[in-house]
Each structure stands twice: as structure tokens, then as C-alpha cells.
Amino acid sequence: xxxxxxxxxxxxxxxxHYLNVTYGVRSWLLTLDHxxxxxxxxxxxxxxxLLGGMFAVMIRAELVTPAGxxxxxxxxxxxxxxxxxxxxxxxxxxxxxxxxxxxxxxLMIGARDLAFPRLNLLSWYVFIVGxxxxxxAVVQGGVDTGWTFYTPYSSTYSNSAVAATAVGVFITGFxxxxxxLNFIVTIHKMRAPGLTWFRLPLFVWAHYATSLIMVLxxxxxxxxxxxxxxxxxxxxxxxxxKLGGDPVLFQHLFWFYSHPAVYIMILPSMGVVxxxxxxxxxKRIFGYKVIAFSSLAIAVLGFLVWGHHMFVSGQSVYxxxxxxxxxxxxxxxxxIKVFNWTAxxxxxxISYDTPMMYAMGFIGLFTIGGLTGLFLASLAVDVHVHDTYxxxxxxxxxxxxxxxxxxxxxxxxxxPKISGRMYPExxxxxxxxxxxxxxxxxxxPQFILGYLGMPRRYHAYPDEFQVLNVMSTxxxxxxxxxxxxxxxxxxxxxxYGPRAGSNPWKAKGLEWxxxxxxxTENFLTTPLVTEEAYAYAAPDVEEQEGARVG
Amino acid sequence: xxxxxxxxxxxxxxxxxxxxxxxxxxxxxxxxELMLFGGFFVxxxxxxxxxxxxxxxxxxxxxxLMGGINTGxxxxxxxxxxxxxxxxxLGRRKGIIINLILTIVFGGVFLGIKAVEYSHxxxxxxxxxxxxxxxxPISNNxxxxxxxxxxxxxxxxxxxxxxxGLMIWLIFKARSGAFNGEYYAPVEMVGLYWHFVDxxxxxxxxxxxxxxRH
Ligand SMILES: [Cu+2]
Numbered sequence: 001x002x003x004x005x006x007x008x009x010x011x012x013x014x015x016x017h018y019l020n021v022t023y024g025v026r027s028w029l030l031t032l033d034h035x036x037x038x039x040x041x042x043x044x045x046x047x048x049x050l051l052g053g054m055f056a057v058m059i060r061a062e063l064v065t066p067a068g069x070x071x072x073x074x075x076x077x078x079x080x081x082x083x084x085x086x087x088x089x090x091x092x093x094x095x096x097x098x099x100x101x102x103x104x105x106x107l108m109i110g111a112r113d114l115a116f117p118r119l120n121l122l123s124w125y126v127f128i129v130g131x132x133x134x135x136x137a138v139v140q141g142g143v144d145t146g147w148t149f150y151t152p153y154s155s156t157y158s159n160s161a162v163a164a165t166a167v168g169v170f171i172t173g174f175x176x177x178x179x180x181l182n183f184i185v186t187i188h189k190m191r192a193p194g195l196t197w198f199r200l201p202l203f204v205w206a207h208y209a210t211s212l213i214m215v216l217x218x219x220x221x222x223x224x225x226x227x228x229x230x231x232x233x234x235x236x237x238x239x240x241x242k243l244g245g246d247p248v249l250f251q252h253l254f255w256f257y258s259h260p261a262v263y264i265m266i267l268p269s270m271g272v273v274x275x276x277x278x279x280x281x282x283k284r285i286f287g288y289k290v291i292a293f294s295s296l297a298i299a300v301l302g303f304l305v306w307g308h309h310m311f312v313s314g315q316s317v318y319x320x321x322x323x324x325x326x327x328x329x330x331x332x333x334x335x336i337k338v339f340n341w342t343a344x345x346x347x348x349x350i351s352y353d354t355p356m357m358y359a360m361g362f363i364g365l366f367t368i369g370g371l372t373g374l375f376l377a378s379l380a381v382d383v384h385v386h387d388t389y390x391x392x393x394x395x396x397x398x399x400x401x402x403x404x405x406x407x408x409x410x411x412x413x414x415x416p417k418i419s420g421r422m423y424p425e426x427x428x429x430x431x432x433x434x435x436x437x438x439x440x441x442x443x444x445p446q447f448i449l450g451y452l453g454m455p456r457r458y459h460a461y462p463d464e465f466q467v468l469n470v471m472s473t474x475x476x477x478x479x480x481x482x483x484x485x486x487x488x489x490x491x492x493x494x495x496y497g498p499r500a501g502s503n504p505w506k507a508k509g510l511e512w513x514x515x516x517x518x519x520t521e522n523f524l525t526t527p528l529v530t531e532e533a534y535a536y537a538a539p540d541v542e543e544q545e546g547a548r549v550g
Numbered sequence: 551x552x553x554x555x556x557x558x559x560x561x562x563x564x565x566x567x568x569x570x571x572x573x574x575x576x577x578x579x580x581x582x583e584l585m586l587f588g589g590f591f592v593x594x595x596x597x598x599x600x601x602x603x604x605x606x607x608x609x610x611x612x613x614x615l616m617g618g619i620n621t622g623x624x625x626x627x628x629x630x631x632x633x634x635x636x637x638x639x640l641g642r643r644k645g646i647i648i649n650l651i652l653t654i655v656f657g658g659v660f661l662g663i664k665a666v667e668y669s670h671x672x673x674x675x676x677x678x679x680x681x682x683x684x685x686x687p688i689s690n691n692x693x694x695x696x697x698x699x700x701x702x703x704x705x706x707x708x709x710x711x712x713x714x715g716l717m718i719w720l721i722f723k724a725r726s727g728a729f730n731g732e733y734y735a736p737v738e739m740v741g742l743y744w745h746f747v748d749x750x751x752x753x754x755x756x757x758x759x760x761x762x763r764h
Contacts, residue, residue, distance in 0.1 A: 106561075111561065113560070113561035114561070115561065115562075115571040116571075116575060117559075117561065177582050181575055181578045181579060181582070184574070185571050185575045185578065186571075188571075188574055189570055189571045189574060190561070190567070190571070215578055215581060215582050215585075216581065216582070217585070218582070218585075219582045219583070219584075219585035219586035219588075219589065220585050220586070220588065220589045222586055222589075223586050223587075223588075223589025223590055223593075224589060226705070227589075227590075227593065227701060230697075234678070234679050235678075235680055236678035236679055236697040236701075237678065237693060237694065237697060238593065238694065238697045238698070238701070243690040243691065243693050243694050243697075244604075244690055244694055245597075245694060245697075246597075246600075249593055249596055249597075252592075253589055253592070256589075521560075526563075
């Protein structure tokens with residue numbers, strides 16, 4: 001195998017690949033190559049991530065002192081709203097699927113491209129237009145409804161740029177739908193010969209489940225946002241109690257999408273962790289089929305638990321009990337994954353390269369986030385901690401500790417494939433550590449703050465909460481530095497990093513059998529798959545094994 | 551790679567794979583459309599359950615005859631659309647074009663009648679919002695009914711306009727001889743879309759015009 005992939009070969013002579021096949025802005029903006037579109041997404045979501053991060057900086061800076069001195073209450077409301085909107089809709093939801101899934105899925109299944117390359121490019125443009133609308137809303141003075149657009153904040157009583165933002169979210173929704181649709185069709189119809197469903201990498205399974213949520217959930221958000229926009233612009237009253245409308249109906253429609261949206265963020269990361277854990281333990285993943293089906297179970301059950309956001313919104317007690325029970329139930333497939341990853345580590349020959357450090361971080365932090373989710377799914381506890389920093393800490397452990405850790409693991413793991421270069425490993429491990437420390441220092445104190453009763457979404461707080469808030473802000477500073485380091489060294493490595501070779505991790509999977517960076521058509525000949533995924537064997541056996549023919 | 555390189559995009563191995571991908575893609579898209587209208591239907595159901603009298607009163611202000619004619623017109627357009635797909639399978643260029651034009655005409659008649667209905671509602675001050683006037687103790691709740699009426703029929707009409715645009719594109723493609731007995735997927739896909747839009751109306755008509763009426 002290694003003879004084919006050539007990782008021991010001397011630095012290759014310049015060769016044609018997807019990055020150097022054509023040059024110029026036009027060749028990128030009109031590209032139909034899924035790898036280039038993935039990079040377009042990668043660049044745009046990085047910009048949005050920095051933007052969302054800037055809003056977070058303002059929030060944490062305000063919260064250093066108990067008095068609301070840096071930002072006025074209205075400005076503060078806009079800051080946390082924009083932070084949530086940008087991070088959820090313009091970073092986390094597209095992050096792994098649209099950037100890395102786009103890049104990797106055709107490579108992983110041995111296809112030349114996604115099924116619909118034009119739709120793929122269109123989805124990026126739609127995403128950008130949606131993003132521009134949202135930026136326009138910022139320029140217009142921002143939005144203060146919270147990222148959830150609850151009526152009547154967003155309708156009767158709104159005094160900010162709700163319409164532009166709603167249109168932005170509405171438009172981005174279509175890019176998500178198009179991406180999901182493209183993935184579903186591609187995974188069904190474009191797999192290489194021999195690549196059966198149960199030989200697919202778990203990354204692909206995770207993206208299949210994610211795509212189902214994108215396709216089934218997003219249109220309901222679209223419907224809800226259309227109704228809010230109509231109410232806001234035309235004064236019709238679908239959610240207006242004066243006409244007999246019900247604001248809680250909006251919450252139902254919104255969370256029907258937005259709870260499953262959490263799984264749009266976390267499932268792809270789970271797929272990444274499956275790949276990374278298996279590779280850096282040099283072991284076949286434990287319980288392949290169970291992990292694959294647990295992704296689907298999460299996607300399906302995730303649609304049945306939205307009411308846990310509304311325990312105190314006046315939905316019926318019985319509905320609350322059922323939603324509480326189902327929310328406990330959805331924890332099972334997530335826990336199954338964690339147990340399987342742990343079992344994979346058992347007796348593996350583990351190495352702690354940067355992707356593995358992030359993956360280990362994911363497992364620990366996701367477990368904390370998931371378990372505190374169970375606290376919140378319990379009716380009585382939720383009444384106590386509802387709308388406190390406990391909730392904020394919980395979902396940041398899932399979205400940052402989970403989804404973002406997985407994203408960082410993925411970026412480092414596949415960076416050699418994407419760029420053809422290695423990143424500096426020492427800096428990689430260092431920044432992974434910085435991010436882990438910074439993250440916990442930022443968000444663990446928020447669990448305590450919330451439990452003590454500090455409500456979210458206020459710019460001022462009683463004096464006794466200051467110590468924990470200062471800790472949190474200090475952590476956020478460290479976290480920010482932790483994210484800037486990879487940004488710098490990854491860009492640096494594109495030019496100065498050592499050449500990676502086809503398979504620097506000696507990993508399994510079709511994407512590692514083509515050159516780095518891959519040629520435009522991905523594979524010179526269509527690969528034939530003859531073995532299961534993650535066929536890692538003892539190192540000496542591995543050398544002789546060449547089961548997959550390139 | 552394939553017998554007909556002109557018709558098969560580079561990412562597909564052969565025409566069959568390409569057609570299957572297009573079909574699955576279209577059905578998946580229709581699933582998203584189903585969820586979109588599903589959101590509206592859920593809202594409608596919740597409020598109909600909460601205010602049954604208001605919804606009956608609201609629907610008595612709608613013109614059953616016009617709605618009924620429109621239902622017939624739309625069913626006719628589905629027939630001509632199905633015929634267009636059949637002609638495409640047989641590779642008859644002229645038949646495709648004639649049936650698509652007929653479908654567009656039926657679609658246009660539907661939208662025309664809908665426009666007349668809308669203008670009546672505007673004259674009768676039945677458009678929700680500040681100008682809504684209705685002499686009824688439950689006029690506020692009736693306004694909710696009309697909010698759904700306009701949101702749902704408006705979204706439906708918007709889908710029809712897109713469908714008509716797609717058919718005009720198909721006519722140009724058919725004129726240039728793009729379709730033959732082996733390659734007709736675009737006609738089939740637009741056909742699926744059009745039938746879906748028709749089926750949505752088949753549900754909208756009784757829910758908005760007929761249910762509980764006396
Ligand atoms: Cu939830």
C-alpha cells in the first residue's frame with residue numbers, strides 16, 4: 001500500500017491537481033469542482049466565524065464588570081443576537097457539511113464529483129446572498145430579538161432590522177437544503193463499485209443523517225420565517241394574540257427545525273471523531289453498524305423532542321412530560337457512540353497527533369454537554385435553570401466543545417489532503433491544548449453561574465457573580481488566542497509546510513488513495529472497493545496489505 | 551465511458567445513473583416542499599381547531615365556483631403535463647411543445663382566476679392587516695383565517711409561476727431538439743414538480759373553500 005501512495009517518495013515534481021489546474025478569480029467563482037466549492041465555503045465560514053467571534057468579544061468584555069457600563073442594554077441585546085445568528089446559521093450549520101463534507105464525500109465514495117455540481121455552486125452563492133442580507137441588517141443597526149426570533153419581539157414589538165435578518169436566514173436555508181439534497185443523491189447513487197452501504201466510512205453515514213435533517217427540517221423554518229416576515233411587513237396576525245393568534249405556535253415551528261439543527265451541527269463532528277479515533281488507535285472502529293444506525297436514530301428522534309425548549313412557554317403539562325421522556329431517549333444513541341469510541345481506544349496503539357487531541361477533547365466535552373442536557377430535559381430542574389447561564393453553558397459544550405472541536409479535528413486531519421502540505425505538528429498540539437483550557441475556563445463557570453441563578457441575556461448582574469464572570473472572560477481570551485494560532489499556521493503551511501504525500505496518517509479510506517492535493521477528477525481510474533472501512537491491522541501486517549486496488 | 555457522451559455529465563458513469571440521480575433528487579426536493587407546506591398546514595390546523603366558527607365564516611366569504619373551476623383547470627393541466635412527458639418518452643418534439651403550451655395556458659387561466667379572486671377580496675376589505683374590515687363579533691379570528699388563505703394560496707401561486715417559467719425553458723430546449731427517447735429527464739422532472747403543485751391545491755381547495763360550509 002505504502003509503495004502506491006508514495007509517502008516515502010522524495011518531494012514530487014509539480015503536477016497538475018485541483019488547485020493549480022486553472023488560476024484566477026473567475027476560475028474559482030465559476031468552478032463546478034466540489035473541492036473548490038468546499039474551499040469557497042471554508043473561506044466564507046471562516047470570515048463569519050471571525051465576525052461572530054467579535055460579537056462574543058463584546059459580550060464577554062461587557063460582562064467583566066457587574067454594571068452595564070461598556071454597552072447599553074439595547075446594544076448588548078444586539079450583540080448576543082448577532083453572535084447567535086452568525087455562529088448558528090452562517091458558521092456551525094454549514095461548517096463541516098458544506099466545507100469538508102463537500103470536499104470529502106465524493107473522495108470517500110470514489111466519485112468524480114457530487115451528483116449536481118451546478119446546484120452545489122448555486123448553494124454557495126445562495127449562502128453568500130443570505131449572509132450579505134444579514135450583514136446588511138448589522139449595518140442597518142442590528143437585531144435584538146435573540147437568534148430565536150420569538151414573536152412578538154420579532155413582530156409586534158420589534159424595533160430593529162428583523163426583516164433583513166429574517167430574509168437572510170430564509171435565503172441561507174435554501175443553501176442548506178440544496179447541500180443536503182446533493183449529499184443524499186450522491187451517497188445513494190454515486191458510490192464506487194464494491195462500496196456497499198456497510199463499507200461506507202462513518203463520516204459519510206453521519207452526513208447522510210445530517211442531510212436528512214437539512215432536507216426535512218429547514219423547510220419548516222422557512223415556513224415559520226415567512227409567516228413572521230409577513231406579520232412584520234404586512235401586519236397580518238398569525239402569531240398576534242390580539243387577533244387570537246398564538247406566539248407559542250411560532251415557537252413550535254421554530255424549534256421543530258432548530259432542535260434538529262443542533263444535530264446538523266453535531267452529527268458531522270461525530271462522523272469526524274469516528275474517522276480520527278479509528279485512525280489514531282490503529283484499530284477498526286468498535287461497533288460499526290451500531291454507530292451508523294445511531295446517526296440515523298439521532299436524526300429521527302431529534303425531530304420528536306422540540307418541546308423541551310418550551311417547558312415554561314405554556315404548552316400543556318402532558319406535552320411537557322412526553323417531550324421530557326423523548327429527550328432522555330435521544331441521549332441513548334449519543335451515548336452509544338461515546339461508548340463505542342471508548343471501546344475503540346481500548347488496546348489500540350494510540351498516538352496523540354493534533355486531530356486525535358481534538359477528537360479526545362470532543363468526547364470529554366460532548367459528554368459533559370450531553371449529560372447537562374439531561375438535567376435540562378428534566379421538567380422540574382428545567383424550571384429552575386431555564387433561561388440561566390446553565391443553558392448557555394450546556395449548549396456551548398455541545399456546539400463549541402462538541403461541534404467546533406470536531407471541526408478543528410477535521411481541518412487538521414484532512415489538511416494534508418486539502419492543501420498537500422503538513423501543518424506544524426507542535427503548534428497544532430499546543431493550540432489544541434490552549435483551546436481546551438480556554439474553552440473550559442470560559443464555560444464551566446457558566447454552569448455554576450446559571451445554577452446560582454444568573455439569567456442569560458442581561459448586560460448587568462449582581463456583584464456576587466463577578467468572580468466567575470471574570471474567569472469566564474479570561475477563558476474566552478485564551479480561547480480566542482487558541483483559534484487564532486491555527487488560522488495563522490494553516491495559512492503559513494499552504495506555502496511553507498512540508499509536502500504531505502498521499503497518506504501521511506497511513507489512514508484507511510478512499511480519499512487517502514489519491515494524491516494530495518487530488519486531481520480535479522479525484523481518481524485517475526474509478527476505485528474498486530474490496531474491504532470494509534477501517535481495516536486497520538497490526539502495523540507489520542498493514543505493510544503487506546494492498547487489498548484495495550487503486 | 552458511455553455510449554452517448556453528449557448527454558451524460560462527467561461525474562456520471564452512464565445515462566442510467568444520471569437519470570436515477572435526477573429522479574431521486576427531484577423526489578427529495580418534493581419532500582422538502584411537502585415539509586414547507588406542512589408548516590402552513592400545521593398552523594392552519596391549530597387555529598381551525600381553536601376557532602372553528604371563524605374559519606367557517608371566513609370560508610363562506612370565498613367564491614366556491616371560482617375555486618371549483620380552478621380545481622378543474624388544474625386537473626386538466628396535470629393531464630396535459632402527463633401527456634407532454636409521454637410525448638417526450640416517445641421522442642416527439644411537436645407533441646412535447648403542444649402539450650407544454652396547453653399546460654401553460656391552463657396554469658395561466660388558474661392564475662388569472664386567482665387574481666380576480668384576490669382583487670375581490672381587496673375590494674371587500676378582507677385582506678388581513680390594518681385595512682381589514684368585517685362586521686362580525688369574531689372578525690379578529692376571521693382575519694386569522696384570511697392570513698392563512700393568503701399565505702397558503704400565495705405560496706401555491708408562487709410555485710405555479712416558477713413551474714410556468716420552467717415549462718417555457720423546456721419549450722426552448724425541446725425546440726432545439728434536446729430531448730429524445732433516451733434523454734427526457736428534464737421534462738419528467740418538471741412534470742413531477744407540476745403534479746406536486748396540483749396536489750397541494752387538491753388539499754387547499756377543500757380546506758379553505760369547502761370544509762364546514764353551509
Ligand atoms: Cu433542543
